[in-house]
Amino acid sequence: MATKVVIIIINQHIKYMKKHYFRQMAFGVAMILAAWPASAQPHYTSTIVNQTALSTPEGYPRPIRNWNSRYSVGVVGDTSAIGLSLIDHSAFFAPSTGFAPVITEKHINAWPHFTDTNTTITDIYVADDYAFFCGFVQETGAGTRAFVGYVYLPDMVSGSPSLWCGYIDNIERLRRLVAYETEDGYRVYAIGENIIHPAGGATYTAEAIVEIDDIFSSPIQYQIAWLYANSFFKKEYLYDVLLTNDYVVFVGHNYSPACYDMLHFRMIKRALPFPSPDIDDAYFFPAPSEANSRVASTAMNENTFAVSYVYVDPLYHNFFTRLRTIDLNTMTNVNAQQMARPDKMDPIMIDYLPDKDLIEMLQPYNNPYDFLCWEPHKTVPYISHILTPIKGTDYQYVRSLADKMFIASSGPYLYLQDPSLSVPASDPVCPSFFEATVEPIPGLPIVIQTIPLSATTGFDTIHHYPFLSSSILHKGCYSEQ
Numbered sequence: 001m002a003t004k005v006v007i008i009i010i011n012q013h014i015k016y017m018k019k020h021y022f023r024q025m026a027f028g029v030a031m032i033l034a035a036w037p038a039s040a041q042p043h044y045t046s047t048i049v050n051q052t053a054l055s056t057p058e059g060y061p062r063p064i065r066n067w068n069s070r071y072s073v074g075v076v077g078d079t080s081a082i083g084l085s086l087i088d089h090s091a092f093f094a095p096s097t098g099f100a101p102v103i104t105e106k107h108i109n110a111w112p113h114f115t116d117t118n119t120t121i122t123d124i125y126v127a128d129d130y131a132f133f134c135g136f137v138q139e140t141g142a143g144t145r146a147f148v149g150y151v152y153l154p155d156m157v158s159g160s161p162s163l164w165c166g167y168i169d170n171i172e173r174l175r176r177l178v179a180y181e182t183e184d185g186y187r188v189y190a191i192g193e194n195i196i197h198p199a200g201g202a203t204y205t206a207e208a209i210v211e212i213d214d215i216f217s218s219p220i221q222y223q224i225a226w227l228y229a230n231s232f233f234k235k236e237y238l239y240d241v242l243l244t245n246d247y248v249v250f251v252g253h254n255y256s257p258a259c260y261d262m263l264h265f266r267m268i269k270r271a272l273p274f275p276s277p278d279i280d281d282a283y284f285f286p287a288p289s290e291a292n293s294r295v296a297s298t299a300m301n302e303n304t305f306a307v308s309y310v311y312v313d314p315l316y317h318n319f320f321t322r323l324r325t326i327d328l329n330t331m332t333n334v335n336a337q338q339m340a341r342p343d344k345m346d347p348i349m350i351d352y353l354p355d356k357d358l359i360e361m362l363q364p365y366n367n368p369y370d371f372l373c374w375e376p377h378k379t380v381p382y383i384s385h386i387l388t389p390i391k392g393t394d395y396q397y398v399r400s401l402a403d404k405m406f407i408a409s410s411g412p413y414l415y416l417q418d419p420s421l422s423v424p425a426s427d428p429v430c431p432s433f434f435e436a437t438v439e440p441i442p443g444l445p446i447v448i449q450t451i452p453l454s455a456t457t458g459f460d461t462i463h464h465y466p467f468l469s470s471s472i473l474h475k476g477c478y479s480e481q
Contacts, residue, residue: 042096045418046430048389048476049103051085054078055412056116059394062409063124065131067153069093069402073124073131074409076107077116083109083163084124084131086156087473092416093402100475103414107470108151108161127179127186129153132215134174134190146171146192150179150215166460168192168210168222178243180270185214189248189274191238196229204232209250209266209453211274219460223274225453236264236282236451242299246270247328251297251307254284263291263309267328275455282451285324285333285444289314294346298359303328306359306376308347311338319344321363322441325376333443335377339384339436341365348396350374353419355404360419362398362408366432367391371398371408373419379440386434389415390477414473421481430477 064074149165
Protein backbone atom coordinates (compact mmCIF):
# COMPACT_ATOMS: atom_id res chain seq x y z
CA MET A 1 0.00 0.00 0.00
CA ALA A 2 1.32 3.44 -0.95
CA THR A 3 2.53 5.63 1.88
CA LYS A 4 -0.09 8.25 2.76
CA VAL A 5 0.82 11.84 3.51
CA VAL A 6 -0.73 14.46 5.83
CA ILE A 7 0.07 18.17 6.32
CA ILE A 8 -0.15 19.79 9.77
CA ILE A 9 2.14 21.30 12.39
CA ILE A 10 1.99 20.61 16.10
CA ASN A 11 4.06 19.12 18.91
CA GLN A 12 3.31 15.44 19.30
CA HIS A 13 3.06 15.73 23.08
CA ILE A 14 0.44 18.54 22.79
CA LYS A 15 -2.97 17.18 21.83
CA TYR A 16 -4.95 20.45 21.71
CA MET A 17 -5.49 23.77 23.57
CA LYS A 18 -8.41 25.36 23.98
CA LYS A 19 -19.92 54.66 -7.81
CA HIS A 20 -21.86 53.79 -11.12
CA TYR A 21 -18.75 55.79 -12.17
CA PHE A 22 -15.34 55.80 -10.63
CA ARG A 23 -13.00 58.72 -10.01
CA GLN A 24 -9.36 58.47 -9.21
CA MET A 25 -8.18 60.32 -6.09
CA ALA A 26 -4.40 59.94 -6.02
CA PHE A 27 -2.54 62.45 -3.80
CA GLY A 28 1.20 62.90 -3.30
CA VAL A 29 3.09 62.48 -0.08
CA ALA A 30 3.40 66.25 0.41
CA MET A 31 -0.39 66.66 0.51
CA ILE A 32 -0.73 63.94 3.11
CA LEU A 33 1.92 65.44 5.34
CA ALA A 34 0.45 68.93 4.95
CA ALA A 35 -2.93 67.69 6.19
CA TRP A 36 -1.45 65.73 9.08
CA PRO A 37 -1.21 67.43 12.49
CA ALA A 38 2.39 68.07 13.51
CA SER A 39 1.93 66.35 16.84
CA ALA A 40 0.32 63.17 15.43
CA GLN A 41 2.32 59.98 15.05
CA PRO A 42 2.06 58.65 11.46
CA HIS A 43 0.83 55.07 11.14
CA TYR A 44 0.97 52.58 8.29
CA THR A 45 -2.10 52.18 6.11
CA SER A 46 -0.72 49.76 3.51
CA THR A 47 2.34 47.82 2.54
CA ILE A 48 3.31 45.23 -0.06
CA VAL A 49 6.12 42.78 0.56
CA ASN A 50 7.68 40.02 -1.51
CA GLN A 51 8.29 36.61 0.01
CA THR A 52 11.83 35.42 -0.57
CA ALA A 53 11.64 31.84 0.61
CA LEU A 54 9.95 29.32 -1.67
CA SER A 55 8.37 32.16 -3.65
CA THR A 56 6.15 31.29 -6.60
CA PRO A 57 5.08 33.20 -9.73
CA GLU A 58 2.56 35.99 -9.35
CA GLY A 59 -1.01 34.83 -9.79
CA TYR A 60 -0.76 31.61 -7.82
CA PRO A 61 -3.58 31.48 -5.26
CA ARG A 62 -1.82 31.60 -1.92
CA PRO A 63 -4.18 30.93 1.04
CA ILE A 64 -3.50 33.02 4.14
CA ARG A 65 -5.22 33.43 7.51
CA ASN A 66 -4.64 35.74 10.44
CA TRP A 67 -3.75 34.20 13.78
CA ASN A 68 -3.36 37.24 16.06
CA SER A 69 -2.19 40.87 15.96
CA ARG A 70 1.37 39.73 15.34
CA TYR A 71 1.17 36.71 13.06
CA SER A 72 -0.60 35.30 10.03
CA VAL A 73 -0.02 31.92 8.46
CA GLY A 74 0.23 31.47 4.68
CA VAL A 75 1.44 29.15 1.95
CA VAL A 76 4.87 29.20 0.31
CA GLY A 77 6.21 26.96 -2.42
CA ASP A 78 8.32 26.55 -5.54
CA THR A 79 9.63 23.74 -7.72
CA SER A 80 11.70 22.39 -4.83
CA ALA A 81 9.19 22.28 -1.96
CA ILE A 82 5.87 23.53 -0.63
CA GLY A 83 4.92 24.47 2.91
CA LEU A 84 3.46 26.97 5.36
CA SER A 85 4.91 30.29 6.53
CA LEU A 86 4.38 32.21 9.76
CA ILE A 87 4.39 35.92 8.85
CA ASP A 88 5.38 38.39 11.58
CA HIS A 89 3.62 41.68 10.64
CA SER A 90 3.80 43.33 14.06
CA ALA A 91 5.82 46.23 12.57
CA PHE A 92 2.84 47.10 10.37
CA PHE A 93 0.75 47.77 13.47
CA ALA A 94 3.49 49.83 15.15
CA PRO A 95 3.88 53.64 14.59
CA SER A 96 5.47 54.45 11.23
CA THR A 97 9.23 55.02 11.26
CA GLY A 98 9.30 56.82 7.89
CA PHE A 99 10.50 53.61 6.24
CA ALA A 100 8.75 50.48 5.04
CA PRO A 101 7.83 48.15 7.92
CA VAL A 102 10.18 45.20 8.37
CA ILE A 103 8.23 41.95 7.99
CA THR A 104 9.75 38.53 8.54
CA GLU A 105 8.60 34.94 8.19
CA LYS A 106 9.42 31.44 9.34
CA HIS A 107 8.43 28.64 7.03
CA ILE A 108 8.13 24.89 7.14
CA ASN A 109 8.31 22.56 4.17
CA ALA A 110 5.23 20.39 4.13
CA TRP A 111 6.81 17.58 2.17
CA PRO A 112 10.49 17.73 1.28
CA HIS A 113 9.80 15.57 -1.79
CA PHE A 114 6.54 17.33 -2.80
CA THR A 115 6.61 20.64 -4.73
CA ASP A 116 4.42 23.40 -6.10
CA THR A 117 4.18 21.50 -9.36
CA ASN A 118 2.37 18.54 -7.84
CA THR A 119 0.85 19.82 -4.57
CA THR A 120 -1.79 22.54 -4.10
CA ILE A 121 -2.86 23.90 -0.71
CA THR A 122 -6.25 25.48 -1.40
CA ASP A 123 -7.33 26.86 1.99
CA ILE A 124 -6.24 27.58 5.58
CA TYR A 125 -8.45 27.99 8.63
CA VAL A 126 -7.16 29.11 12.05
CA ALA A 127 -8.98 27.88 15.14
CA ASP A 128 -7.46 28.90 18.47
CA ASP A 129 -3.74 28.12 18.11
CA TYR A 130 -4.06 25.62 15.24
CA ALA A 131 -3.84 26.23 11.50
CA PHE A 132 -5.81 23.63 9.56
CA PHE A 133 -5.37 23.32 5.79
CA CYS A 134 -6.51 21.29 2.81
CA GLY A 135 -5.79 20.73 -0.87
CA PHE A 136 -4.79 18.01 -3.30
CA VAL A 137 -1.75 16.15 -4.63
CA GLN A 138 -1.15 15.21 -8.27
CA GLU A 139 0.03 11.61 -8.22
CA THR A 140 1.99 10.10 -11.08
CA GLY A 141 -0.40 8.40 -13.45
CA ALA A 142 -3.19 8.38 -10.86
CA GLY A 143 -4.95 11.76 -10.96
CA THR A 144 -5.27 13.79 -7.76
CA ARG A 145 -5.95 12.90 -4.12
CA ALA A 146 -7.36 15.24 -1.48
CA PHE A 147 -5.55 15.86 1.79
CA VAL A 148 -6.15 17.68 5.05
CA GLY A 149 -3.68 18.68 7.77
CA TYR A 150 -2.82 21.00 10.64
CA VAL A 151 0.01 22.74 12.51
CA TYR A 152 0.28 24.00 16.08
CA LEU A 153 1.24 27.66 15.61
CA PRO A 154 3.05 28.30 18.94
CA ASP A 155 5.51 25.60 17.88
CA MET A 156 6.29 27.58 14.74
CA VAL A 157 7.05 30.60 16.93
CA SER A 158 9.36 28.59 19.17
CA GLY A 159 11.10 26.93 16.22
CA SER A 160 10.10 23.32 16.87
CA PRO A 161 7.05 22.66 14.69
CA SER A 162 5.73 19.46 13.18
CA LEU A 163 3.57 19.17 10.09
CA TRP A 164 0.73 16.68 10.16
CA CYS A 165 -1.30 15.62 7.14
CA GLY A 166 -3.46 12.81 5.73
CA TYR A 167 -5.43 11.79 2.63
CA ILE A 168 -9.19 11.77 2.16
CA ASP A 169 -9.79 8.86 -0.19
CA ASN A 170 -12.52 8.96 -2.85
CA ILE A 171 -12.22 12.77 -3.03
CA GLU A 172 -9.99 14.29 -5.72
CA ARG A 173 -9.80 17.83 -4.29
CA LEU A 174 -10.66 19.77 -1.13
CA ARG A 175 -11.29 23.50 -1.76
CA ARG A 176 -12.50 25.17 1.46
CA LEU A 177 -12.56 24.20 5.14
CA VAL A 178 -13.47 25.33 8.66
CA ALA A 179 -12.61 23.83 12.05
CA TYR A 180 -13.82 24.25 15.63
CA GLU A 181 -13.25 22.69 19.03
CA THR A 182 -15.53 19.99 20.41
CA GLU A 183 -15.36 17.74 23.47
CA ASP A 184 -13.37 15.23 21.42
CA GLY A 185 -10.83 17.58 19.83
CA TYR A 186 -11.33 19.62 16.67
CA ARG A 187 -14.00 18.91 14.07
CA VAL A 188 -13.29 19.81 10.45
CA TYR A 189 -15.80 20.46 7.66
CA ALA A 190 -14.61 20.88 4.07
CA ILE A 191 -15.97 21.22 0.54
CA GLY A 192 -14.64 18.55 -1.78
CA GLU A 193 -15.08 17.73 -5.43
CA ASN A 194 -14.44 15.12 -8.07
CA ILE A 195 -13.99 15.93 -11.76
CA ILE A 196 -16.49 14.09 -13.97
CA HIS A 197 -15.59 13.39 -17.62
CA PRO A 198 -18.73 11.99 -19.28
CA ALA A 199 -18.34 10.39 -22.68
CA GLY A 200 -19.18 13.00 -25.33
CA GLY A 201 -20.29 15.55 -22.72
CA ALA A 202 -18.94 18.66 -21.00
CA THR A 203 -16.67 18.08 -18.01
CA TYR A 204 -18.20 19.09 -14.68
CA THR A 205 -17.59 18.71 -10.94
CA ALA A 206 -19.48 16.70 -8.35
CA GLU A 207 -19.40 18.51 -5.00
CA ALA A 208 -19.25 16.84 -1.59
CA ILE A 209 -19.37 17.82 2.08
CA VAL A 210 -16.56 16.18 4.05
CA GLU A 211 -16.56 15.95 7.86
CA ILE A 212 -13.79 14.77 10.19
CA ASP A 213 -15.13 14.39 13.70
CA ASP A 214 -11.73 14.55 15.47
CA ILE A 215 -8.71 15.37 13.34
CA PHE A 216 -6.38 14.55 16.23
CA SER A 217 -7.48 10.91 16.34
CA SER A 218 -5.41 8.21 14.69
CA PRO A 219 -6.57 7.08 12.27
CA ILE A 220 -8.93 9.88 11.36
CA GLN A 221 -12.49 8.91 10.50
CA TYR A 222 -14.27 11.01 7.89
CA GLN A 223 -17.76 11.20 6.41
CA ILE A 224 -18.48 12.15 2.78
CA ALA A 225 -21.94 13.40 1.70
CA TRP A 226 -22.37 13.84 -2.06
CA LEU A 227 -24.56 16.55 -3.58
CA TYR A 228 -26.50 15.80 -6.72
CA ALA A 229 -24.66 16.34 -10.02
CA ASN A 230 -26.10 14.99 -13.27
CA SER A 231 -24.42 17.36 -15.75
CA PHE A 232 -22.82 20.79 -16.03
CA PHE A 233 -26.32 22.35 -16.03
CA LYS A 234 -28.06 20.03 -13.56
CA LYS A 235 -26.12 20.11 -10.35
CA GLU A 236 -25.54 21.78 -7.00
CA TYR A 237 -22.50 24.04 -6.68
CA LEU A 238 -20.84 24.89 -3.35
CA TYR A 239 -18.26 27.68 -3.13
CA ASP A 240 -17.84 28.51 0.56
CA VAL A 241 -18.15 26.96 3.99
CA LEU A 242 -18.35 29.20 7.08
CA LEU A 243 -18.96 29.08 10.82
CA THR A 244 -21.53 31.12 12.76
CA ASN A 245 -22.12 30.82 16.51
CA ASP A 246 -24.34 27.76 16.13
CA TYR A 247 -24.07 26.56 12.53
CA VAL A 248 -21.79 25.30 9.80
CA VAL A 249 -23.08 26.84 6.54
CA PHE A 250 -22.36 25.76 2.96
CA VAL A 251 -23.13 28.42 0.31
CA GLY A 252 -23.50 28.10 -3.44
CA HIS A 253 -26.03 28.10 -6.24
CA ASN A 254 -28.20 25.48 -7.87
CA TYR A 255 -28.64 24.58 -11.55
CA SER A 256 -31.84 22.61 -12.03
CA PRO A 257 -34.82 22.56 -14.43
CA ALA A 258 -37.08 22.37 -11.36
CA CYS A 259 -35.37 25.10 -9.33
CA TYR A 260 -34.04 27.21 -12.21
CA ASP A 261 -30.73 28.80 -11.28
CA MET A 262 -30.93 30.07 -7.72
CA LEU A 263 -28.75 31.18 -4.84
CA HIS A 264 -28.90 28.66 -2.00
CA PHE A 265 -27.21 27.26 1.11
CA ARG A 266 -27.25 24.22 3.39
CA MET A 267 -26.38 24.15 7.08
CA ILE A 268 -25.96 21.89 10.10
CA LYS A 269 -25.89 22.74 13.80
CA ARG A 270 -22.34 22.69 15.15
CA ALA A 271 -23.35 20.51 18.09
CA LEU A 272 -24.94 17.77 15.97
CA PRO A 273 -23.14 14.70 14.63
CA PHE A 274 -22.73 14.31 10.88
CA PRO A 275 -24.60 13.32 8.84
CA SER A 276 -27.74 14.84 10.33
CA PRO A 277 -31.18 15.34 8.73
CA ASP A 278 -30.44 19.09 8.98
CA ILE A 279 -28.03 18.85 6.07
CA ASP A 280 -30.75 17.42 3.77
CA ASP A 281 -32.56 20.80 3.72
CA ALA A 282 -31.54 23.27 1.00
CA TYR A 283 -32.46 26.94 1.59
CA PHE A 284 -33.26 28.82 -1.63
CA PHE A 285 -33.72 32.49 -2.53
CA PRO A 286 -36.63 31.99 -4.97
CA ALA A 287 -35.50 34.46 -7.65
CA PRO A 288 -34.47 32.61 -10.82
CA SER A 289 -31.12 33.70 -12.25
CA GLU A 290 -30.46 35.93 -9.22
CA ALA A 291 -26.99 34.34 -9.08
CA ASN A 292 -25.88 32.17 -11.98
CA SER A 293 -22.20 31.80 -11.27
CA ARG A 294 -19.68 32.01 -8.46
CA VAL A 295 -20.72 33.34 -5.03
CA ALA A 296 -18.58 34.39 -2.07
CA SER A 297 -19.64 34.42 1.58
CA THR A 298 -18.43 35.25 5.08
CA ALA A 299 -19.64 34.75 8.64
CA MET A 300 -20.51 37.91 10.59
CA ASN A 301 -21.82 38.46 14.12
CA GLU A 302 -23.57 35.65 15.99
CA ASN A 303 -25.73 33.69 13.51
CA THR A 304 -25.55 36.00 10.51
CA PHE A 305 -23.60 35.67 7.31
CA ALA A 306 -23.24 37.64 4.05
CA VAL A 307 -23.17 36.39 0.48
CA SER A 308 -22.04 38.30 -2.62
CA TYR A 309 -22.47 37.61 -6.34
CA VAL A 310 -23.02 39.31 -9.70
CA TYR A 311 -26.60 40.04 -10.86
CA VAL A 312 -27.55 40.86 -14.47
CA ASP A 313 -30.89 42.62 -14.88
CA PRO A 314 -32.94 40.86 -17.60
CA LEU A 315 -34.26 44.06 -19.25
CA TYR A 316 -31.17 46.19 -19.85
CA HIS A 317 -28.47 43.59 -19.12
CA ASN A 318 -26.70 45.90 -16.69
CA PHE A 319 -24.31 44.31 -14.22
CA PHE A 320 -24.49 44.74 -10.45
CA THR A 321 -22.43 43.28 -7.65
CA ARG A 322 -24.81 42.39 -4.80
CA LEU A 323 -24.39 41.72 -1.11
CA ARG A 324 -27.08 40.07 1.02
CA THR A 325 -27.04 39.53 4.79
CA ILE A 326 -28.88 36.50 6.22
CA ASP A 327 -29.99 36.03 9.84
CA LEU A 328 -30.20 32.32 10.57
CA ASN A 329 -32.13 32.84 13.82
CA THR A 330 -35.09 34.28 11.91
CA MET A 331 -34.19 32.81 8.50
CA THR A 332 -34.56 36.20 6.81
CA ASN A 333 -32.61 38.31 4.36
CA VAL A 334 -32.23 41.27 6.74
CA ASN A 335 -30.28 43.57 4.42
CA ALA A 336 -29.38 43.80 0.73
CA GLN A 337 -27.26 46.20 -1.33
CA GLN A 338 -25.86 46.53 -4.82
CA MET A 339 -23.14 48.42 -6.67
CA ALA A 340 -23.17 48.99 -10.44
CA ARG A 341 -20.21 47.43 -12.23
CA PRO A 342 -19.30 47.79 -15.92
CA ASP A 343 -18.94 44.08 -16.63
CA LYS A 344 -19.74 40.68 -15.19
CA MET A 345 -16.90 39.96 -12.76
CA ASP A 346 -17.63 37.38 -10.09
CA PRO A 347 -16.35 38.10 -6.57
CA ILE A 348 -13.35 35.97 -5.63
CA MET A 349 -13.64 36.18 -1.84
CA ILE A 350 -15.16 38.30 0.95
CA ASP A 351 -14.31 38.52 4.65
CA TYR A 352 -15.77 40.34 7.64
CA LEU A 353 -13.74 42.85 9.72
CA PRO A 354 -15.64 42.87 13.05
CA ASP A 355 -13.82 45.76 14.75
CA LYS A 356 -14.93 48.11 11.96
CA ASP A 357 -18.15 46.30 10.97
CA LEU A 358 -17.01 46.21 7.34
CA ILE A 359 -16.85 43.54 4.67
CA GLU A 360 -13.90 43.53 2.29
CA MET A 361 -14.37 41.95 -1.13
CA LEU A 362 -11.83 40.89 -3.73
CA GLN A 363 -13.22 41.28 -7.27
CA PRO A 364 -11.46 41.39 -10.67
CA TYR A 365 -11.69 44.72 -12.51
CA ASN A 366 -8.61 46.98 -12.37
CA ASN A 367 -5.04 45.88 -12.97
CA PRO A 368 -6.59 43.26 -12.54
CA TYR A 369 -8.17 43.18 -9.03
CA ASP A 370 -10.14 45.60 -6.85
CA PHE A 371 -10.81 45.51 -3.12
CA LEU A 372 -14.37 46.77 -2.44
CA CYS A 373 -15.43 47.92 1.01
CA TRP A 374 -19.05 47.19 2.06
CA GLU A 375 -20.96 48.50 5.09
CA PRO A 376 -23.29 45.52 5.47
CA HIS A 377 -25.83 47.11 7.85
CA LYS A 378 -26.41 50.36 5.90
CA THR A 379 -30.01 50.86 4.70
CA VAL A 380 -29.42 54.10 2.75
CA PRO A 381 -27.11 54.84 -0.20
CA TYR A 382 -23.48 55.39 0.71
CA ILE A 383 -20.08 55.81 -0.91
CA SER A 384 -17.80 52.79 -0.93
CA HIS A 385 -14.01 52.87 -1.15
CA ILE A 386 -12.38 50.80 -3.88
CA LEU A 387 -8.67 50.12 -3.53
CA THR A 388 -6.44 48.79 -6.32
CA PRO A 389 -2.85 47.80 -5.51
CA ILE A 390 0.09 48.12 -7.89
CA LYS A 391 -0.80 47.43 -11.52
CA GLY A 392 -0.60 43.83 -12.62
CA THR A 393 -0.66 42.08 -9.27
CA ASP A 394 -3.11 39.21 -9.53
CA TYR A 395 -4.42 38.89 -5.96
CA GLN A 396 -6.65 35.87 -5.45
CA TYR A 397 -7.00 35.60 -1.67
CA VAL A 398 -8.08 38.10 1.02
CA ARG A 399 -8.68 37.66 4.75
CA SER A 400 -9.30 39.81 7.84
CA LEU A 401 -6.17 41.02 9.59
CA ALA A 402 -6.48 41.43 13.38
CA ASP A 403 -10.24 42.04 12.90
CA LYS A 404 -9.73 45.60 11.54
CA MET A 405 -7.54 45.45 8.42
CA PHE A 406 -7.07 42.88 5.67
CA ILE A 407 -4.26 40.86 4.16
CA ALA A 408 -4.18 39.55 0.58
CA SER A 409 -1.84 37.23 -1.27
CA SER A 410 -0.74 36.51 -4.82
CA GLY A 411 2.19 34.19 -5.44
CA PRO A 412 5.13 35.79 -3.61
CA TYR A 413 3.30 39.07 -2.85
CA LEU A 414 1.57 39.94 0.42
CA TYR A 415 -0.59 43.08 0.63
CA LEU A 416 -1.58 44.51 4.05
CA GLN A 417 -4.19 47.29 4.11
CA ASP A 418 -6.37 49.47 6.35
CA PRO A 419 -9.68 49.54 4.40
CA SER A 420 -11.01 52.72 6.05
CA LEU A 421 -8.09 55.10 5.54
CA SER A 422 -9.39 58.66 5.92
CA VAL A 423 -7.35 60.10 3.01
CA PRO A 424 -5.84 58.54 -0.12
CA ALA A 425 -2.54 56.74 0.15
CA SER A 426 0.67 58.71 0.68
CA ASP A 427 2.09 56.55 -2.10
CA PRO A 428 -0.55 57.01 -4.84
CA VAL A 429 -0.01 53.55 -6.31
CA CYS A 430 0.01 51.70 -3.01
CA PRO A 431 -2.94 51.56 -3.51
CA SER A 432 -4.93 53.61 -6.02
CA PHE A 433 -8.13 54.97 -4.49
CA PHE A 434 -11.61 55.07 -6.09
CA GLU A 435 -15.19 55.57 -4.95
CA ALA A 436 -18.53 54.03 -5.96
CA THR A 437 -22.16 54.41 -4.86
CA VAL A 438 -23.84 51.52 -3.06
CA GLU A 439 -27.65 51.42 -3.05
CA PRO A 440 -30.11 49.41 -0.94
CA ILE A 441 -32.29 46.81 -2.74
CA PRO A 442 -35.26 44.71 -1.53
CA GLY A 443 -34.63 41.58 0.49
CA LEU A 444 -35.60 38.14 -0.77
CA PRO A 445 -37.62 35.44 1.02
CA ILE A 446 -36.00 32.11 1.85
CA VAL A 447 -37.73 28.80 1.11
CA ILE A 448 -36.75 25.28 2.12
CA GLN A 449 -36.62 22.22 -0.12
CA THR A 450 -35.56 18.81 1.17
CA ILE A 451 -32.94 17.24 -1.11
CA PRO A 452 -31.44 14.28 0.80
CA LEU A 453 -27.73 13.52 0.68
CA SER A 454 -26.12 10.08 1.05
CA ALA A 455 -22.99 9.67 3.16
CA THR A 456 -20.10 7.20 3.19
CA THR A 457 -17.32 6.67 5.75
CA GLY A 458 -13.55 6.32 5.40
CA PHE A 459 -10.36 6.15 7.49
CA ASP A 460 -6.76 7.28 7.11
CA THR A 461 -3.55 7.85 9.03
CA ILE A 462 -1.93 11.17 9.93
CA HIS A 463 1.76 11.60 9.09
CA HIS A 464 4.36 13.92 10.60
CA TYR A 465 6.93 16.14 8.79
CA PRO A 466 9.22 18.54 10.73
CA PHE A 467 11.28 21.26 9.01
CA LEU A 468 11.81 24.97 9.72
CA SER A 469 13.79 27.95 8.37
CA SER A 470 13.33 31.74 8.35
CA SER A 471 13.77 34.80 6.10
CA ILE A 472 13.13 38.56 5.87
CA LEU A 473 10.60 39.59 3.23
CA HIS A 474 11.66 42.06 0.54
CA LYS A 475 10.23 45.53 1.12
CA GLY A 476 7.80 46.83 -1.53
CA CYS A 477 5.74 50.00 -1.59
CA TYR A 478 4.10 51.31 1.57
CA SER A 479 1.77 54.15 2.62
CA GLU A 480 1.08 55.98 5.85
CA GLN A 481 -1.18 58.64 7.39
